Amino acid sequence: MSGLVAQARTNVDDRCIDKQIRKEGCSVALNGVPRDRLIVDFDKPGSPLGPTDVRCDYLLVAEDDSEAGWVVPMELTRGRGSASKFVRQLRAGAVAAEQLVLRNARARFRPVAVYGGGLHKAERLKLQRNHNRVSFHGVRQPVRLLECGMRLANWLQ
DSSP: OOOHHHHHHTTSOGGGEESSEEETTEEEBOTTSOSEEEEEETTSTTOSSOTTSOOOSEEEEEEOSSSSEEEEEEEEESSOOOHHHHHHHHHHHHHHHHHHSOTTSOEEEOOEEEESSOOOHHHHHHHHSGGGOEEETTEEEOOEEEETTSBGGGGOO
């Protein structure tokens, strides 16, 4: 293990740490996600982001026996998803992650938008455009889509 979770944990207030990923009737199944993980709820007191800052809902930092861990900002919405909202909030989560995870840490990055009320085809196409990618330590990744209730581990491969 690389110590990614332990290192990120030192920069996070206990009050904003969670054990599950769930907001307003939308959740993500964590079975298959490495057990050595840190889930930061950016909406809770003690969050590294201020109450008026743009932010995503969660940041997951996880690691297993592989050489590189995972850094996963997540935005959840029970209703219809919007590409511009997802991108804006996930970018803010990635910026916060850059403050919590050292630049030289070996990490795989996956911004994930979770939705429950459907996602119009035009919104899906917008998320595929190059200018809507999300950056973390210089690595640009497209936003991955996941429906409420699905397994997050499906995207951590």
